[in-house]
Amino acid sequence: MTEIFNLPAMLGRWTLNRIQIFGRSGIFLCLAIFQGFLRPLRPGRLIKEIEFIGSKSLLIVFVTGLFTGMVLGLQGHHTLTQFGAEALLGSAVALSIIRELGPVLCALMVTGRAGSAMAAEIGIMKITDQFPALEMMAIDPLKYVISPKILAGIISLPLLTAFFNVVGIFGGYLVGVKLLGVNEGAYFGKMVSAVTFTDIFGGVLKSLTFGLVIAWICSFMGYTAQATTEGVSRATTQAVVFSSLAILVMDYILTSLLL
Amino acid sequence: MVIVKNLVKKYGSVVASNHLNCRFETGKVTVILGGSGSGKSTLLRQVTGLEKPDSGEVLFDGLDLTRATREQLYEKRKKMGMLFQGAALFNYLTIFENIAFPLREHTQIADNVIKTIVTMKLEMVGLRGTEDLMPSQLSGGMMKRVGLARAIVMDPKIIFYDEPTSGLDPISTGVIDKLIRDLNRKLNITSVVVSHDIESCFRIADRIIILYYGDIIAEGTVEEIRNSTDPRVIQFINGNPEGPIPFTRTDKNYLDEILS
Ligand SMILES: Nc1ncnc2c1ncn2[C@@H]1O[C@H](COP(=O)(O)OP(=O)(O)OP(=O)(O)O)[C@@H](O)[C@H]1O
Ligand SMILES: [Mg+2]
Secondary structure, three states: OOOHHHHHHHHHHHHHHHHHHHHHHHHHHHHHHHHHHHOOOOHHHHHHHHHHHOOOHHHHHHHHHHHHHHHHHHHHHHHHHHOOOHHHHHHHHHHHHHHHHHHHHHHHHHHHHHHHHHHHHHHHHHHHHHHHHHHHOOOOOOHHHHHHHHHHHHHHEEEEEOOHHHHHHHHHHHHHHOOOOOOHHHHHHHHHOOHHHHHHHHHHHHHHHHHHHHHHHHHHHHHHOOOOHHHHHHHHHHHHHHHHHHHHHHHHHHHHHHH | OOEEEEEEEEOEEEEEEEEEEEEOOOOOEEHHHHHHHOHHHHHHHHOOOOOOEEEEEEOOOEEEEEOOOOOHHHHHHHOOOEEOOOOOOOOOOOOHHHHHHHHHHHHHHHHHHHHHHHHHHHOOOOOOOOOOOOOOHOOOHHHHHHHHHHOOOOOOEEEEEEEEOOOOOOOHHHHHHHHOOOOHHOOEEEEEEEEEEHHHHEEEEOEEEEEEEEEEEEEEEHHHHHHOHHHHHHHHOOOOOOOOOOOOOOOOOOHHHHOO
């Protein structure tokens, strides 16, 4: 009986809790970005993080992009020939990759590969007292550890997405032109005339946003993990789940704004 | 000189510091003794400004660290060294880079000079030759010695050691004890050592503070502590299983709990 009366209170407490966490994560993000531009700048740290998030994701992004493009080539050709419009294959592949699949799939792959590792790494630094150790050396851990990660996320994702797009279009070309015999001139010609600046801009905007969201959520989860081994493993899982969901939701919002 | 006034810190219902008053005098080795969970690490974290107390003051060379700005705190921190209980080495850096880290961050010293300094500090803790290893390749005791080398690399004025010799073999313990003494005697470095090793404590201490579940139950020179008539102190320094200090933390009767 008492549970029923407690329900509103519980609901209220839960909501307040969420709002508080959200606010704290917002402050965390603002501080991390702001501090990232203060002296000392430590470009070496930023390059290290870009290497970790960016270049080490190249292989997985390459494979994902190639197969996405190949599947699009196959599916697109199958559908378009029914209307005798296989010449449009190039624009169909390019538009779906540049507008949607490039930014989203790339962001999801990076979340799985680098985001989880980011949360785990920060969590482990936390349980082994490395943050207080930095503090004792008069170094701000937020600025030293978190800022470069968030900036690296924002810088790396658009670059990875551009790479994904190129590989994806090439995958569509392999299947469409080389395997199924679509005219090569038509594949690229239609693509150039169909893709507008707005499409490119939308894709870049999405990838910038996703880069920020991944780095933000994953580093916040690691930073606020409970200082136990279970806490870190929970934070890692949550980081991946939350940033994947956030990517899909943000994608819908951005698409609706851009169309 | 560090003066602690009326320090209170609670974690939920656990009172980790209960109105503590004590001082760490310049050029002296003060040892904080106490059982597990008596609030030793918590006291260190508050004295170094890593954690804010619920109330009370920490006067570090006249500056109240509990109310200091971040800049003031960081300025003071550059004069402090700290050895953490778990060494807290950076797991992504080699031993060499771990020790060189504060030098690289805070000074413009040239690489070859950094190399000399790091080699000297590693020699002091007996680990020359481990420069290129990663922390995960060392044993717990070795990590602690690297942590000590890192703590002294900036030549601090005051060093906090959280259990510098726990988990070390007797010879390493002797070396570290001597090192703490030497740093103090030769360079006049103030030392605050958390320990529960009575023998090593008597060897190195100028003053001893004994903590018991958040309270200071005794404070004084080695002689005063040795000659103390407080039964809790006598039990602690002799390691008696029987005495006024209970081994378990709960008040529930053991027989009752098992038979219920
Ligand atoms: N962050 C924290 N959150 C909740 N409780 C804590 C926290 N840190 C310490 N405590 C509690 O405060 C008390 C004192 O802990 P502290 O780590 O200072 O003990 P200690 O004397 O250093 O013990 P040990 O010799 O085992 O290191 C313990 O009961 C501990 O459970
Ligand atoms: Mg401790």
